[in-house]
Amino acid sequence: MPVPLRHCSRPRRPSMRVAYVTFEDREVDTEIPVVLGAWAAEGLDGEALRWDDAEADWSAFDAAVIRSTWDYVPRRAEFTAWARRTSQVTRLFNPAGVIERNTDKTYLRDLAAAGIPIVPTEWFGPGDEPVLANDWAETVVKPNVSVGAQDTSRHDSREGATAAIRAIQESGRTAMVQPYLDMVEAEGETSLLFFGGRYSHAVRRPAMLARDGSGALATGDPREAAADQLELARAVLAEIGEPLLYARVDLVRSASGDPLLIELELTEPHLFLAAHEKAPARFAGALRDLLA
Template identity: 60%
Template sequence: MGVSVAYVTFADPDGFDDEKEVVVTAWAEEGIAGEIVRWDDPEVDWAAFDAAVVRTPWDYVERRAEFLAWAHRTESVTRLLNPAAVLERNTDKTYLRELDAPIIPTYWVGAGEAVDFPVLDEYVVKPSISAGARDTIRTRDREEAEAHAARLAAGGRTAMIQPYLDMVESEGETSLLYFGGRFSHAVRRNAMLVESASRPGQGNDHGELRVPEPDQFALAERVLGEFPEVLYARVDLVRLADGSPALIEVELTEPYLFLRYAPGAAANLARALAEAL
């Protein structure tokens, strides 16, 4: 009897997820029978799968509590990759405060806290629970930045205030992809706040292959050392004004993987899954 694995996605009538067929085909070559299923489909018998790989639940942001409840429930009847505890931690960017790694300078404003941060040339203000630049603004107007942070905090959310870094436009963001703890490939991604993000993943699914520098590899692997049990990871980096690399975020829940960009990338993911199983 073969191994059966769920490829976990969301209701996707417009076909935004263009990697699912590539992934399932690569799984088949490793003897893994993949089935594409929605995480919120009440008819799915998750216990019937040997594992469930969370790939593109791109509607979780507005339903995070429901999504995490599903993850823990599913993990009780089958193997979930990445694990529910990882998803719970990773879907709130406050995890960045806990990492032993340089991040973009960030000022945090939680519910009930005063909106207090230094004067910056240009501001990026966003909620700690977000994806695809939802509820994120870029502005030079301090009053606008303060008002947006206050609105987020008043709504019970944690606001993140960061300086806008010109390097995201000149050098770009570098995303390093790891499967089973092994480096697969890297891309230079378009800056999310340069072009409008009108759909999940827009701005993330356009880029070009890049060979990371040694200091970028070192930082990515330092970060991943804190998440040893993950099947897939995308480490997003940018260079600060002094040239040093800093972590934007580590994507462990629903990252676009740029599988079509690098020969063998889908096979790398499939091999890592076969080894994990």
Template identity: 60%
Template structure:
């Protein structure tokens, strides 16, 4: 079972690729919405969470669904992983270098240094939703106030020019094994592409450097076996790689960007079953 969402205007362009690759290894796949009350989840050998992009507004409902499904069949990735990963405060728990991040918590004072440019976003978000990039500290502070005033935790980070020069590097792992890597288009830079937004140019194939692979595998070592994981990295000014995000819930997997990628995912699923 391939799990998606209901909005027909934001197309999941990896759905057909993934299901076709599953068929090639003997797995019959169906596509269903996560919130469809008519689905008998127990009827499937596995339920693969892929594009539930509306969970942001319904996170508690989504996590309750995940726990129910996991009680009757195999859920990939597991409900505990989804719960931890859908709030980016998980970054504070990782034993790995992350890009400089300050936190705006409701009811608490926010203290952060001056940056040339700020990125301010909520800790629960997808696709740069409710995220701003600004060189105006007052504008950054106002957005933090809006987020925390609504009971949301804000993340404050410097905008790194590296994402437009060196670029972000996403490393994809299926079944715990490295599959491929891409240079992602910056989501806050110019006419950036956003997965699921009707565009088909999300990045370019890239061979990762050894230090990037080492950091990705260091981050993943803290998690159980996962069907899929995307590790998003950027290089800091000193050249060292740092984690932007660890995507374990609904990441775009760049299946069209490496010829072996769909088969790698399918084989990982077959092994999990």
């Protein structure tokens, strides 16, 4: 008697729960639906939750991915404590130690000491006398803890820069003073995106402090990264000792044309996923690989 045929199906990959960590005003994060859709295609069940949601059970997730936690600045100690606690009950990306260091821009001093070329910077901590050593025609003053160019200003006088420094110092933060690079007006910043340590795509971002007010946080046009930019970005990431799900390396060019690091975004950067059709899948695939 013939043996009846049985229907054979390929085993499905088990679904994994992943928290997309955001903040109260999540509607301003346009990447949430894009990411959740890409995660679903990889068998990842995503859910957007506030980082400070007292009812959230982070242990119920296979991973928590920090994304748009853009309200942490005045609560940085609370935020980094949350990251440490959450990392004890689930996989946290990026890791808590990386988050704690990256949310204080003095990490740039460490990278400079390691030989990474950064935009020239003078540092003034609380209590330091704000006496500028360099005679830059225009300066940018920013705090060591901020998001989205918050409390960042451009000055063409030493008096204006000094007043901005003092205001930052009075808030208990360290002031950073940098020269305003004219090349940024024409070329903009180049942001290179890496997922799981692999280069994904790059965008050109307008100068945030352009006189015409054209700068915008989430504005970015697709751009081909140059070889020297890729080389510097990879050298920067090589200095980070932990695996990263995502990284955004923001570069500008000096007057001589050399790339300089202006910021390394490892906490809550906009990823410009709309700039490349394969970017959402690359991001989701990198997460799946890290969880495998």
